[in-house]
Amino acid sequence: MRSPYPDVEIPxxxxxxxxxxxxxxxxADATAxxxxxxxxxxxxxxxxxxxEKIAAGLAxxxxxxxDVVALFAPNLPQWAALFHGILRAGGIVTSANSMYTAGELAHQLSDSGAKMLITVSSFLERAVPGAKEAGLSEDVVLTIDATEGHDSLADLVSSGAPVPEIATTADDTAVLPYSSGTTGLAKGVILTHRNLVANLCQVAAMGDVSPQTKIMAFLPFFHIYGMTVMMNQGLxxxxxxxxxxxxxxxxxxxxxxRYEVDRLYIAPPVAxxxxxxxxxxxYDLSCVKTVFSGAAPLDGELGRVVARRLDCTVLQGYGMTELSPVSHCMPDDRGDLDLNSSGFALPNIECKLVDPATGEEVGPGERGELWVKGPNVMVGYLNNTDATDATKDAEGYLHTGDIxxxxxxGVYSIVDRVKELIKYKGYQVPPAELEALLLTHEWIADAAVIGVKDAEGEEVPKAFVVVxxxxxxxxxxAVMSFVAERVAPHKKVRVVEFLExxxxxxxxxxxxxxxxxRENA
Structure with a gap:
């Protein structure tokens, strides 16, 4: 099924x-x-x-x-400038999770082949050991803020060197964000300039972001959601x-x-x-016109509560790092859509829903794994042909792992993950459905559900609850009774643990x- 929206031109x-x-x-003189x-x-x-000056300093x-340059820092205006300076120099950005340990950072630096690491002084206690473990010398660890013993952003921009003449094409790799994909350890996702340009053009056709818009960006730029939907869409x-x-x-x-932000991009925990x-x-949040949720499924009732409380429109979208990242969203002018859905496929996108058991394509109203094809689909996983072949087929469809x-x-709703369905006595129990239900309880602030083995070895739903x-x-x-009154018997929560x-x-x-x-500890 193709997107109901007409294709857009991808330069x-x-x-x-x-x-x-x-x-x-x-x-030109407005605040970016x-x-x-x-x-x-x-x-x-x-x-x-x-x-331009960063590109010159890097050259x-x-x-x-x-050449690959790693960015390991929190959201700052300078993060965005470094990102585009690296691309302007012909380089490739690999964006590292700012929560990474030295060992996790070292894996990404080694796997991506990074030649330089740019961080902040407060991260040096992880950045330096991580760089050394990856075989990088301390003199290629730069900081955004001035730090003794390290070159900084100020040194880059004051180099006085000429801006390099680089012939970068749409097919060149632009970024290597790391994702676990549908399964497994974090892998480098190869996204080209064309992938990123395409997704910006696709997203622009669905939203109402203008020069008058003020976008909140607390979700990290190192994650593709922050990188594309906040940082680059803003530009x-x-x-x-x-x-x-x-x-x-x-x-x-x-x-x-204070800044009268009118567009909030969030993930469900903030909702x-x-x-x-x-x-x-x-707080006076009357400035907020639109709240857009992504990164994980948002429960519709929770979204409606936010919409009523802030007197704004709440929208939801769907994507993956491997999709640059957005493949589906609710357009700004369709606030009437069911908030449990993820909206329509973006322009230039074709989708299939495929029964994971039979491999047969299913029709409207039937559950199937979502397969996505379009100009925003990744090239593949870096140095991992097997993982690429398992995720992207010969026709170019990305197998998302989501049901x-x-x-x-043509409105899509994500109902669960292929790998996360709980099998109870042969019945499939979607954790996301139980999590959404738990969040409707007045005394439950947050919840998660997984399958655990009971005394008979049967997989049963266990709820982790934050009060x-x-x-x-x-x-x-009380938690188990609340759920039992609202679901079929096979979906009942049978174990509860309270967490902070x-x-x-x-x-x-x-x-x-x-x-x-925790269960296996």
Whole structure:
């Protein structure tokens, strides 16, 4: 099934040319990026000038066409400038999770073949050992802020070297973000300039982001959601991007109010806070027009609570790192869609739903694994042909590992993961369905569900629950009864454990492997 939206033209150019070749017109002196915690700003003209100087400084240090540079830092306006400076120098960005340990960082540096690491001084205690473990010398570890013993961003931009003449094509690799994909250890995802340009063009056809828009960017730029939907979409649409180096609810609310941010990109954990936390009422959020949730499924009722509380439109989308990342979303003008859905396939995209057991394509209303084909689909996984072949087929379809249904209008709903379905006495139990139900309980702030073995060796649903302030009297029996009254018998939660917080990735995905590790400890 093709997208109901007409195809958009994808220019055959690099991301650098796509974003900067035509200049900025009357937006040259407008704010492109502002750090919401310090008010440090970069206008579009200043931003572009900085990327050119960074490219020159990198070239003077031997970074050229095809060389990989790692970025290991929190969200800052300078992160975005370094990203585009690396691309302007002909390099490839590999963006590292700012929560990584030295060992995890070393794996990415080694696997990607990074020649340089750019970080911040507060990360050096992890960055330096990680670089050394990967075989990099300390003199190629640079910092954004001035730090004794390391060259910094100031040194890069003051090199005085000429800006390199680099012939970058649409087919050249632009970024190597790391993803576990549908299964397994983190792998480098090869995304070309064409992939990133295509996704920006596709997303632009669905949304209403303009030069007047102010985008909140606390979700990390190292993750493809932050990279494309916040950082690069802001540049493409000449909007203002307000950055936060890390998420703090009170600071997030304060910055939203102070900068009159009108477009919030979030993950579901933030939706829970916006729906339930009492502190939200202490701030004037009347500026917020649109809340867009991605990275993990958002429960429709939770989204409706946020919409009512903030008097705004709540939308949802779907994507993967391997899709650059967006393949489906609710358009800005379709706030009438079921919030449990992920909206329509973007322009230029073709989808199939395939029964994982039979390999047969299924029709509207039937569950199947979502397969996606389009110009935003990755080239493959770096140095991993087997993983590429297992995920992307000969026709170019990416097998997402997610179970979805589609209606007759072409609206898709993600209902679970192929690998995460719990099998109870032969019945399939979707964890996401139980998690969404648990979040409707007034005393449950957050929840996650996995399958565990009972005394008979049968896989049963276990709920991990975070209690809302004031709900100290909530018992495991009450949680199980709440679910049992609302689902078929085979879906009942049979074990409950209370936690202080649910382990999640930086993009908001539940880390089920961590929950399973608790069971096996």
């Amino acid at each position: 055959d150019v690099s991301l650098t040319e796509f974003l900067f070749a035509d200049g900025f017109g009357d937006r 990026f502002v750090d919401g915690t310090t008010d440090d700003r970069l206008t579009f003209a200043d931003f572009h000038a900085m990327t 003077a240090r031997g970074i050229g066409k095809g 493409h649409r000449r909007a203002t991007v307000v950055t936060m180096p890390r998420f703090d609810l009170e600071q997030f609310l304060s910055i939203t109010q 829970v806070a916006l729906a339930k936390h009492p502190i939200v009422d202490s 979805a249904v589609v209606d007759d209008e 809302q302030p004031g709900g100290d009297g909530l018992t495991d029996e 917080q649910i382990p999640k990735s930086a993009s908001g995905k539940i880390l089920r492997k961590d929950l399973r590790a």
